[in-house]
Amino acid sequence: MGKVRVPSFRRVREPARRGWLRGAPAPWWVRVLPGALVVGVCVATLVSPHSLDIGFLLGAIPPLAGLSYGPLATALLGAATVALLTVPAFHLNDPGETDLLTILFVAVLSVFVSFVRSRRDAQLDLERTVAEAAQRAVVPPLPERVGPVGCAGLYRAAQRGTLVGGDFFDVRDGPYGVRAVMGDVQGHGLSAVSTVASLLGAFREAVLDLPDLEAVAARLDRRLVVDSARSAHAELFATALLLEFTADAGAVRIVACGHPSPVLLRAGRVTEIGVEAWTPLGLGLSDAGPPSGVSVQLRPGDRLFLASDGVWEARDTGGSFYPLVERLTQLADHEAPLMTELVWADLLRHSPEIRDDVTMLVLTPGARPFNS
Numbered sequence: 001m002g003k004v005r006v007p008s009f010r011r012v013r014e015p016a017r018r019g020w021l022r023g024a025p026a027p028w029w030v031r032v033l034p035g036a037l038v039v040g041v042c043v044a045t046l047v048s049p050h051s052l053d054i055g056f057l058l059g060a061i062p063p064l065a066g067l068s069y070g071p072l073a074t075a076l077l078g079a080a081t082v083a084l085l086t087v088p089a090f091h092l093n094d095p096g097e098t099d100l101l102t103i104l105f106v107a108v109l110s111v112f113v114s115f116v117r118s119r120r121d122a123q124l125d126l127e128r129t130v131a132e133a134a135q136r137a138v139v140p141p142l143p144e145r146v147g148p149v150g151c152a153g154l155y156r157a158a159q160r161g162t163l164v165g166g167d168f169f170d171v172r173d174g175p176y177g178v179r180a181v182m183g184d185v186q187g188h189g190l191s192a193v194s195t196v197a198s199l200l201g202a203f204r205e206a207v208l209d210l211p212d213l214e215a216v217a218a219r220l221d222r223r224l225v226v227d228s229a230r231s232a233h234a235e236l237f238a239t240a241l242l243l244e245f246t247a248d249a250g251a252v253r254i255v256a257c258g259h260p261s262p263v264l265l266r267a268g269r270v271t272e273i274g275v276e277a278w279t280p281l282g283l284g285l286s287d288a289g290p291p292s293g294v295s296v297q298l299r300p301g302d303r304l305f306l307a308s309d310g311v312w313e314a315r316d317t318g319g320s321f322y323p324l325v326e327r328l329t330q331l332a333d334h335e336a337p338l339m340t341e342l343v344w345a346d347l348l349r350h351s352p353e354i355r356d357d358v359t360m361l362v363l364t365p366g367a368r369p370f371n372s
Contacts, residue, residue, distance in 0.1 A: 026068035034065045034077050038084065058084060059103050062110035066117065074114040078107025138197045139164050142361075147173040148249040149180075150364035152336035154344055158310070158357045165357040166192035167308045168200055174207040177247055179216065182306045182361055183240035183259065183281070195236055198227055199281070213244040213293055217255050217278070224282030237282035241306060249365035252304065255293040257281050260312045263328060264296070265303040270328045303336065304363040307343075310356035314347055322350050336362035 041057050058081045065077040085100050142153040149171065157165035169182040181203050185195040202223040206216040220240060228236040239258035245251070254262060254273065258280035264271045275294050305328060314322040327346055331339050340360045347358065 030064070031068045034061045034069075037061055037064070038077075038080065042084065059106050062103075062107040063113075066110040066114035069114065070118050071111050071115040075107070075111045078103075078110060081107060138193060138200065139168060139170075142169070142171065146171045147178040147245075148247075148366055149178045149245055150336065150366075152340055152362040152364075154340035154358070154360045156310075156344065156354070156358040158355060164193050164196060166196065167310070167357040167359040168196045169306070169359055169361050170200055170203060171361075171363070172204060172207045176207075176211055176244070178245040178249070179203075179207050179213065180243040180245075180306075180361070180363060181220075181240060182308065182359060183238050184308050184310075184357070184359075185238040186236060195224070195227070195238065198223055199238060199240075213242050213253050213255050216244075217242055217257055217281070221257070221281045221284070225284060228282055237280045239280045239309070243304070243306075243363070245363075245365060249298065251295055251297050252365070253293050253295045260307065260309065263305040263307075263325060265305060265328060265332050266299060267301070268329075268332050270305075270325050270332060272325060298365050300366060302365060303332075304365075305339075306359075306361040306363070308357060308359040310354065310358035311343070311347060311360060313356070314351040314354065314358075316350050317352070322347055336364055 037057060038061060041054055044054065061081045062074060062078040065074040069077070082100065082104055085103060139155070142151050144151060151171050153169060155164075155167065155169070157167075166185045167183070168185070169180070171178065171180040173179075181200075183199060185192045185199065199220055202220050203216065206219040210216050210219060217240070220238075224236045224238060241257070241259040241262065242255045243262070244253045254275050255278065256275040257278045259277075261273050261275045264273050273294070273296060276292050278292070307324060311322060311324055316322075324343070327343060328339075331342050334342060340362060343360060344358065348354065
């Protein structure tokens with residue numbers, strides 16, 4: 001496999017920047033186009049030694065203005081267009097009044113369309129702001145440090161335009177140490193957000209109340225079992241990975257519930273930690289016997305890299321899985337926030353089409369903040 005290319009780094013904004021056809025403001029060239037068309041028609045008419053029958057082009061100016069300008073600016077550009085047709089030097093209204101009346105009708109219609117578009121854009125902006133606030137309340141931004149543990153995460157929802165999908169992660173400090181969770185609920189997109197919110201709420205309460213990590217996993221399982229029982233055909237389940245750091249972050253305990261194991265980065269070496277897989281959450285863990293976790297001693301400079309199925313199971317055009325461990329070996333020297341961005345960029349090169357939520361979490365015991 002080839003080496004990971006390190007692109008010029010620029011922090012990717014979340015959510016992914018929406019395009020013009022997805023509600024973003026019109027690009028600069030669309031805003032310039034009406035004026036450029038006016039100037040082009042006038043110049044072409046003046047410099048041509050022969051009469052040019054290009055007055056029909058002015059009919060495009062009011063609709064183009066309505067795409068990017070408000071009703072007032074659209075009306076002014078429409079009035080300017082009608083005025084140009086009456087200037088004798090341009091000969092744009094030949095052979096008669098038909099062109100003038102047509103352009104006038106199109107200009108009035110464009111003002112109305114611009115008014116409707118402006119009102120709808122304002123409503124969509126309000127709804128988008130409320131939706132983003134609600135989603136960030138479910139999965140708030142990850143702090144750079146929680147107790148003695150440095151944190152860096154990356155979340156890319158499969159459903160375009162959303163902040164939250166079927167994946168989730170959180171890192172919380174409590175009376176029993178710093179605890180972290182990463183999970184993947186059944187399905188993805190907005191339909192899975194309610195399940196994500198339910199699990200995160202249960203996790204945040206369990207961090208404060210329960211003295212051992214296995215009990216936290218059982219609490220999350222019970223939450224899904226109860227939620228699933230409310231509907232005869234819900235069949236809710238989720239995979240999850242839970243971690244608990246000691247007070248000095250010198251050791252970590254790990255419990256895996258059907259989720260891929262974490263990867264340990266130590267002194268340039270990358271090793272997948274072997275954790276006995278428990279059944280996924282929501283399937284009744286009490287019937288499968290008590291969970292069994294694993295404890296790992298940590299050294300200064302160690303990092304734990306957690307990734308969701310969207311990373312581990314991403315395939316290229318030939319059907320090969322993404323070689324995460326091999327890629328991390330090449331990226332071990334980078335800071336944690338940059339490492340997640342580089343893995344994401346490399347994942348996009350490996351798998352041209354990402355159909356699952358992608359989540360990464362890097363935990364650095366004893367680390368100072370990354371911007372210090």
